Amino acid sequence: MADKLTPRNEDFSKWYNEVVQAAQLADYAPVRGCMVVRPYGTALWENITAALDRRFKATGHENAMFPLLIPMGFLQKEKEHVEGFSPELAVVTIGGGEQLEEPLVVRPTSETIIGHMYAQWIHSWRDLPVLINQWCSVMRWELRTKLFLRTAEFWWQEGHTAHATAEEAEEETRRMLDVYADFAVNDAAVPVIAGQKSDSEKFAGAVRSYSIEGMMGDTRALQAGTSHFLGQNFAKAFDIQFQAQNNELQYCWTTSWGLSTRMIGAIIMVHGDDQGLIMPPRLAPVQAVIVPIWKNDEERAAVLEQAGKVKSALSDFRVKVDARDGLTPGFKFNEWELRGVPLRIEIGPKDVAAGQVVVARRDMPGKAGKTAVKLADLQANFSELVSRVQKALYDRALAFREANTYRPENYEQFKEAIEKGFALAWWCEGRACEAQIKEETRATSRNIPLEQDEPGPGVCVHCGEPATRKAIFARAY
Amino acid sequence: MADKLTPRNEDFSKWYNEVVQAAQLADYAPVRGCMVVRPYGTALWENITAALDRRFKATGHENAMFPLLIPMGFLQKEKEHVEGFSPELAVVTIGGGEQLEEPLVVRPTSETIIGHMYAQWIHSWRDLPVLINQWCSVMRWELRTKLFLRTAEFWWQEGHTAHATAEEAEEETRRMLDVYADFAVNDAAVPVIAGQKSDSEKFAGAVRSYSIEGMMGDTRALQAGTSHFLGQNFAKAFDIQFQAQNNELQYCWTTSWGLSTRMIGAIIMVHGDDQGLIMPPRLAPVQAVIVPIWKNDEERAAVLEQAGKVKSALSDFRVKVDARDGLTPGFKFNEWELRGVPLRIEIGPKDVAAGQVVVARRDMPGKAGKTAVKLADLQANFSELVSRVQKALYDRALAFREANTYRPENYEQFKEAIEKGFALAWWCEGRACEAQIKEETRATSRNIPLEQDEPGPGVCVHCGEPATRKAIFARAY
Numbered sequence: 001m002a003d004k005l006t007p008r009n010e011d012f013s014k015w016y017n018e019v020v021q022a023a024q025l026a027d028y029a030p031v032r033g034c035m036v037v038r039p040y041g042t043a044l045w046e047n048i049t050a051a052l053d054r055r056f057k058a059t060g061h062e063n064a065m066f067p068l069l070i071p072m073g074f075l076q077k078e079k080e081h082v083e084g085f086s087p088e089l090a091v092v093t094i095g096g097g098e099q100l101e102e103p104l105v106v107r108p109t110s111e112t113i114i115g116h117m118y119a120q121w122i123h124s125w126r127d128l129p130v131l132i133n134q135w136c137s138v139m140r141w142e143l144r145t146k147l148f149l150r151t152a153e154f155w156w157q158e159g160h161t162a163h164a165t166a167e168e169a170e171e172e173t174r175r176m177l178d179v180y181a182d183f184a185v186n187d188a189a190v191p192v193i194a195g196q197k198s199d200s201e202k203f204a205g206a207v208r209s210y211s212i213e214g215m216m217g218d219t220r221a222l223q224a225g226t227s228h229f230l231g232q233n234f235a236k237a238f239d240i241q242f243q244a245q246n247n248e249l250q251y252c253w254t255t256s257w258g259l260s261t262r263m264i265g266a267i268i269m270v271h272g273d274d275q276g277l278i279m280p281p282r283l284a285p286v287q288a289v290i291v292p293i294w295k296n297d298e299e300r301a302a303v304l305e306q307a308g309k310v311k312s313a314l315s316d317f318r319v320k321v322d323a324r325d326g327l328t329p330g331f332k333f334n335e336w337e338l339r340g341v342p343l344r345i346e347i348g349p350k351d352v353a354a355g356q357v358v359v360a361r362r363d364m365p366g367k368a369g370k371t372a373v374k375l376a377d378l379q380a381n382f383s384e385l386v387s388r389v390q391k392a393l394y395d396r397a398l399a400f401r402e403a404n405t406y407r408p409e410n411y412e413q414f415k416e417a418i419e420k421g422f423a424l425a426w427w428c429e430g431r432a433c434e435a436q437i438k439e440e441t442r443a444t445s446r447n448i449p450l451e452q453d454e455p456g457p458g459v460c461v462h463c464g465e466p467a468t469r470k471a472i473f474a475r476a477y
Numbered sequence: 478m479a480d481k482l483t484p485r486n487e488d489f490s491k492w493y494n495e496v497v498q499a500a501q502l503a504d505y506a507p508v509r510g511c512m513v514v515r516p517y518g519t520a521l522w523e524n525i526t527a528a529l530d531r532r533f534k535a536t537g538h539e540n541a542m543f544p545l546l547i548p549m550g551f552l553q554k555e556k557e558h559v560e561g562f563s564p565e566l567a568v569v570t571i572g573g574g575e576q577l578e579e580p581l582v583v584r585p586t587s588e589t590i591i592g593h594m595y596a597q598w599i600h601s602w603r604d605l606p607v608l609i610n611q612w613c614s615v616m617r618w619e620l621r622t623k624l625f626l627r628t629a630e631f632w633w634q635e636g637h638t639a640h641a642t643a644e645e646a647e648e649e650t651r652r653m654l655d656v657y658a659d660f661a662v663n664d665a666a667v668p669v670i671a672g673q674k675s676d677s678e679k680f681a682g683a684v685r686s687y688s689i690e691g692m693m694g695d696t697r698a699l700q701a702g703t704s705h706f707l708g709q710n711f712a713k714a715f716d717i718q719f720q721a722q723n724n725e726l727q728y729c730w731t732t733s734w735g736l737s738t739r740m741i742g743a744i745i746m747v748h749g750d751d752q753g754l755i756m757p758p759r760l761a762p763v764q765a766v767i768v769p770i771w772k773n774d775e776e777r778a779a780v781l782e783q784a785g786k787v788k789s790a791l792s793d794f795r796v797k798v799d800a801r802d803g804l805t806p807g808f809k810f811n812e813w814e815l816r817g818v819p820l821r822i823e824i825g826p827k828d829v830a831a832g833q834v835v836v837a838r839r840d841m842p843g844k845a846g847k848t849a850v851k852l853a854d855l856q857a858n859f860s861e862l863v864s865r866v867q868k869a870l871y872d873r874a875l876a877f878r879e880a881n882t883y884r885p886e887n888y889e890q891f892k893e894a895i896e897k898g899f900a901l902a903w904w905c906e907g908r909a910c911e912a913q914i915k916e917e918t919r920a921t922s923r924n925i926p927l928e929q930d931e932p933g934p935g936v937c938v939h940c941g942e943p944a945t946r947k948a949i950f951a952r953a954y
Binding site: 087 | 513516539540569570580581609618
């Protein structure tokens with residue numbers, strides 16, 4: 001701990017790198033492009049995992065574990081898929097001291113090997129739907145890396161489902177997009193826009209891709225989760241057929257959907273400030289830290305005893321007592337602010353005498369966020385307090401996004417908007433048009449929001465062709 | 478579902494393979510030596526994970542996530558370690574389309590890369606101990622494979638800790654061995670013997686290894702968890718040093734400990750019978766299945782309504798209602814027996830009328846295990862019933878192990894004992910002696926029990942040299 005962080009408005013990217021390492025979320029690994037997620041980052045990921053897994057199970061999904069290594073030939077069975085992923089593969093060519101006949105790929109994603117297994121498990125309409133999710137890490141060779149945002153190995157979940165009809169599969173695709181949005185909004189306090197990806201931005205092998213997109217603290221966009229309707233592309237490539245109720249043999253309709261440790265990057269960049277992280281309370285590894293304050297042994301005994309009582313009273317929450325010797329309270333305050341603990345509970349000798357604690361909100365620095373709370377009231381009010389911080393973080397992030405979202409009516413305004421944040425504009429949805437916009441502005445279409453703010457048709461903000469929907473354009477992580 | 482299983486006493490190995498696949502725990506993958514863990518097996522592993530993770534956190538450990546790929550050079554830094562693992566490595570030689578300068582190994586275990594990180598994180602005695610665990614899969618090239626017991630990829634946790642003194646590290650090694658034993662006995666209902674591994678059986682790079690060993694249903698042994706005192710071997714190889722309180726720079730003392738999906742193999746082989754699996758209730762994915770029995774629509778409505786009420790009343794337990802149409806109750810009984818659900822709750826129209834259900838215990842086939850229970854009593858008694866099944870499984874397994882454990886006093890008796898089960902005998906602990914025993918009997922020393930049944934010294938059962946401790950010898954998985 002901890003020289004001062006670079007201010008966000010001076011160099012956002014530098015601030016990000018510093019805060020990730022200083023808060024001990026993650027570290028660079030000695031393997032090119034890979035990261036180590038340290039205990040504090042892992043605890044956050046475990047809370048994300050639990051919050052999503054609960055939702056997956058509530059919507060009828062089960063977890064399974066598929067192999068890490070995939071035969072190279074599997075990837076080649078779906079043409080767009082292999083084209084999309086080949087440049088990024090890590091390839092095992094030696095096993096048990098011998099050259100392998102067929103190289104094995106460290107999974108970049110698992111549609112292929114799961115498709116192969118589904119072909120063996122699915123026989124009849126009675127076997128459908130198959131609703132399976134996997135928690136694992138995947139590997140995509142990356143040279144320019146940034147912790148959590150772009151690393152060769154990252155952790156994620158990948159859902160893979162098979163259905164009897166296109167309608168059911170499309171419904172599943174949208175259901176899981178909703179699950180992601182619900183998680184992002186209610187647990188991560190990250191406002192997101194749910195929408196459809198453009199043709200050039202969709203998943204390699206998908207018919208249609210959807211995403212949730214958030215605005216980071218520097219107004220750039222981050223894709224925080226994706227859900228894909230794969231049509232029958234993978235079912236045909238892997239021969240996933242079933243006997244329908246009318247006895248015909250038909251191909252399944254499949255979906256896949258994933259959310260990764262990138263979400264940690266989003267949480268950092270949406271909520272953090274110049275003092276460091278701010279964790280949304282529902283996901284925070286430590287929801288409240290108790291800092292006892294003393295000057296001598298007698299005071300020390302009294303405040304530590306009180307701290308123990310407060311911790312017990314708050315046993316429904318993730319509370320830590322920082323009883324370390326040899327460090328000043330100020331040092332501890334800074335450290336827990338850097339690490340983004342949403343609530344700090346200070347207990348000094350006077351507080352013990354007065355039967356109270358001082359609660360400080362991480363999201364409201366200075367006096368405004370400090371309140372003395374009677375011990376008798378603390379337990380009853382704590383849940384409410386936690387919810388208030390959670391809501392404040394969301395409201396602030398939403399207001400920030402709205403303040404930085406523009407509705408340009410011509411291409412000049414569009415280019416100005418891109419410099420400042422999101423541009424929500426009528427768009428023709430053409431591949432060539434998107435490529436030109438990207439070349440001219442470094443912005444890409446993030447998605448075409450499912451909820452449109454006004455009915456079409458309109459005119460494409462770039463090429464003037466007819467447009468039926470508006471899209472969000474922005475520079476993206 | 479499901480031709481009859483091969484009886485266990487006819488061909489135990491065949492029974493095992495059949496039951497794993499028929500119960501849909503796991504399946505062979507299209508990658509040589511690898512497996513797919515299906516949802517039912519994954520749900521069991523998740524319960525194992527939760528039961529262990531709770532114990533790890535209660536003993537002060539945190540989780541972290543380290544890279545999957547390890548530079549080849551790292552393994553070579555610890556001589557015994559690289560010798561032990563080289564023949565089993567899967568090696569990545571191509572990344573992003575280019576030949577790598579240094580090959581990367583898919584982790585067979587993570588002492589090396591974690592050691593490298595600890596060297597960067599640990600500076601002072603204040604940073605110690607470091608108590609970290611990782612949940613992941615690892616890869617060890619295997620040609621002869623058996624689902625859960627020996628596969629190229631398997632799932633596990635690996636704990637890695639660093640300490641200021643040898644005593645603390647040894648204490649940690651033994652603490653985690655105790656954690657494993659406690660988990661095996663109380664959650665998996667698998668009786669285990671905790672002991673020290675012989676010189677030839679210890680971990681590559683360890684000073685001392687400990688294990689828990691169980692007796693399977695065919696009287697062979699299975700190592701179900703290991704804990705290693707690594708001394709300063711890895712600290713010296715990776716330069717993990719700290720400034721001690723006396724200001725001297727010292728090497729840390731480290732430990733590692735792991736328990737894997739092999740434990741699922743143990744659960745299958747310890748508890749299963751000719752009808753299939755028997756899951757220990759504390760880990761069972763489904764603790765009770767409700768099978769409603771009806772002949773017509775009116776009955777169907779009544780029993781399903783009752784089934785819903787029973788499920789609600791038992792909401793503290795993992796209960797499933799099998800309401801599938803078109804299958805007979807008998808078919809469902811067989812299927813859930815095969816899958817090892819510990820308790821079955823039958824509800825027919827007469828039961829509805831009588832305000833009761835019939836509860837059948839999986840571990841007591843036939844009438845002896847069936848009881849009619851009044852609805853009013855079910856909720857209050859269920860926890861007790863679950864505990865009774867859990868205890869009965871443990872008691873039966875312990876009695877089986879005791880009945881098949883021999884205390885040979887000479888080598889003739891020893892060889893007879895090995896044919897029938899465990900041999901607990903005085904042993905000189907010599908490497909050469911163990912090699913001869915192995916060659917002559919195909920048995921290895923499983924471990925030297927920490928709790929000895931009589932005080933030494935004795936005389937080695939094989940070579941006649943002085944012996945201070947008895948060891949367990951057996952043929953092993």
